[in-house]
Amino acid sequence: MKKIFILLLALSTTYSCSDFLEEENLSNVVADEYYLTANGFSSLVNANYGQLKNIYGKDPWLFVxxxxLYARGRTAEPPGLSEYTNLNAFSEGVDQLYKAxxxxxxxxxxxxxxxxxxAQTNVLPHQIGEIKYLRANSYFLLVQTYGDVSLxxxxxxxxxxxxxxxSAExxxxxxxxxxxxALPLLDNNVYAGKVNARAVKNLLAQVYLTRGYETYGTNDDFRLAAQYADEAIAGQPLSLTYERFWTxxxxxxxxxxxxxxxxxxxSATSPLTLGHPQGSYFGPYHGGSExxxxxxxxxxxxxxxxxAIxxxxxxxxxxxxxxxxEVYDRYFDYFDKPDRSTLKVVHYYEPKWHAGDATYKAQYIAAHPGVEYHNYGTYAAENNPNFDYQTIPVKKFDDPKAQFGKNSxxxxIILSHLSDTYLLASEAYLKLGNTTLALDRINEVRRRAGVQNVTAGQLSIDFILDERAREMLGEYNRWFDLKRTGKLVERASLHNFLVKQANFNGNNGLLKILRPIPQSAIDLNKNPDxxxxxxx
Structure with missing residues (x-):
């Protein structure tokens, strides 16, 4: 029987400020006895959801x-995870997913x-299905990030x-x-914050698709990925505008x-610390509360x-x-003012299709006196500016109710959504050689975006990765997308000014694709093998 080690598993079955967890006053009731009650077990299920905040609610280095698509503007990222040159078992942030x-x-x-x-209740089977999904999700993150891990x-x-x-297999x-x-234990109800059958099918599609690329994967993995993705889609078109989806x-x-x-x-008891930082990334510093x-x-x-731009x-x-x-004098007027026609624009980021058009630039500046006009090609991460607003802000994660503070x-944090599933299906069908269905799935995403259909001659894994970038910029999946498809070294070294192909060279003639096992885990382990x- 394998001996296993639990590293840094400090458990808390109550999260004092979580709306997902109703904290109970256990007084003198022994915890084990409490979990034997229906209410106590429900609190334990909620504790499983609470762990998602520890996994996803921290700095997103391991995800993106x-x-x-992303690099530093002015503030340095952890060099190991962002540049690979000094990536090792002691590197900043490398242990975050391992612990969480x-x-x-x-x-x-x-x-x-x-x-x-x-207590055996009517909802207990459903609760077991929820827990199994959440456990599977944690293992999926671990195996993609670190490879062989302890089961x-x-x-x-x-x-x-x-x-x-x-073994990863x-x-x-x-x-x-x-x-x-988990799947037969869960319902098909509309998503309301808890795991349902659709979420399980969607994760199965991701898992099978990812395993299909591995040496032990088979073509059947891609077939099952396509099947589960289509079952998760269930014929539903993308009916919301992209802007509305992210409102x-x-x-x-x-x-x-x-x-x-x-x-x-x-987060009311500490509004600057009990939220998450997704909204504070993917854009320039511009003064904050100052x-x-x-x-x-x-x-x-x-x-x-x-x-990316x-x-x-x-x-x-x-x-x-x-x-x-377009940034207004008060940034959040974009969200707060229904009529923005008379608002002062203080920053404008020229798009690619107007690059070099002197007439357009002159007309725009004349219409917006005092605006700082950022020419296309000057406001990306690699321009490495030192002043506020000198890279383009990503607004899709902005939170008008939590304007200040990194973790506010x-x-x-949306982890999976319908357009992502359409693109997973497209990728799976492409790997199966079924170009017709691959085009059908990706073109549903492009239809919603208002762009022309992609053709069979254009479709490739690289095109799908580009489409995933356009559709999911800033979401917590890019590193996994590149690793899954075998494109991490190629695309990071080609498009990220901090990364050279040689940065990936590791020991034993191998590439640093998987992240290292944290040294803290190795040091505490008594297994010499x-x-x-x-x-x-």
């Missing part, structure tokens, strides 16, 4: 840094353990200081088993499949690269829906 996912897995294992002992299937009630690594098998067992306070809508839930009430409410806080890191065309509605192309946003990933 070191890719083709294993903490979530321990909480899920606790839920499965008590599900066999707690911990049982609730550990004491500390064990020895563990072994299971074994981990994928376990993920799929959890999800397939603040519209995070629970018909196209959202799964998300991490936040609320203003849940400008008396005129502008939001930004980190000035993870700014869009010139490559150049992916859009004039007819693409996602350009203006993604970026704040209380908008939900535990090995670091071979590139490190």
């Amino acid at each position: 840094a070191g890719t083709d 996912c294993y903490a979530a897995i321990q909480t899920a294992n606790m839920g499965i353990y008590f599900s066999e002992k707690t 911990i299937k049982d609730y550990i009630q004491d500390t064990q200081l020895s563990f072994s690594r299971n 074994e981990v994928y098998q376990f993920i799929i088993k959890d999800l397939e067992e 603040p306070e519209n995070e629970i809508n018909a196209e959202v499949i799964f998300s991490v839930q936040y609320s203003v009430a849940s 400008v008396a409410g005129k502008a939001p806080y930004r980190t000035y890191s993870l700014c869009p690269t010139q490559f 150049g992916l859009y065309t004039e007819d693409d509605t996602r350009w203006k829906a993604t970026f704040m192309t 946003s209380t908008r939900d 535990f090995k670091q990933n071979p590139a490190y």
Whole structure:
């Protein structure tokens, strides 16, 4: 029997300021006895959802840094994760998912353990399905990020200081088993913040698609990825405009499949720390609270690269829906003022289709006296400016109710949505050689964006990656997209000014694709046979 180790699994079954978790006063009731009640077990299920905030609600380096779409503007990113040159087991941020996912897995294992002992209610099967989904999601993040990892299937009630690594193939098998067992336990109700059958099908599509690229993957993986993606789509067209989909306070809508839930009430006791930082990335610093409410806080890191900016065309509605192309004297007037026709524009970011057009520039400046006009090609991350507003702001994550502070946003973090599923299906069908269905799925996304259909001669994995960039800029998936498709080295070194192809060269003639196992885990492990990933 494999010995396993639980590293840094500090559990908390209550999250004092989470709307997802109703904190109970346990007084003198022993926790184990509490979980044997229906209310107690429900609180344990909620604790599993609460772990999502630890996984996704921190700095997003492991999700998006070191890719083709984002690089620093003025504020440095962790060099290991963003540039690969100094990536090692001690690197800043490399342990974030390792710790958070294993903490979530321990909480899920606790839920499965008590599900066999707690009061048998009508909702218990559904709750078990929710927990299995959440455990599978954690393992999916781990196996993509670190490769071979320890499979911990049982609730550990004491500390064990020895563990072994299971093969990535074994981990994928376990993920799929959890999800397939969860599927019949869950309903097909409209998404309202909790796991449903559609979310499981969507994650199965991602898992099968990703495994299909591995050496142990098969063509059947791509077939199942396409099947589950289509089942998740269920014939639903993209009916919301892109702008409407990303409108603040519209995070629970018909196209959202799964998300991490936040609320203003849940962060009321500390509004600058109990939210998340997604809204503070992907744009320039512009004064924050120092400008008396005129502008939001930004980190000035993870700014869009010139490559990312150049992916859009004039007819693409996602350009203006993604970026704040015109900044008003008070930034949040964009959201707060129904009529913006008389508002003063202080910054304008010239799009690619007007680049070099002196007449257009002169007319725009004449119509907006005092505006700072940013020429196309001057406001990307690689221009490395040192002043506020010198890179283009990404507005799709802006939170008008949480304007200041890095960790103040209380908008939900959307993890999967319908247009993403259409693109997953397109990729799976392309890998199967079914160009007709691949085109059908991707062109539904392009139809909504207002751009021309892609043709069979244009369609490729690179085109799908470009489309995913246009559709999902700033969402927490880019590193995984590039790793899955085998394009990480090629595209990061081609489009990110901080990354050279040689930066990926690691030990033993291997590339630094997988992240290293955190040194803290290795140091605490008593198993002498535990090995670091071979590139490190």
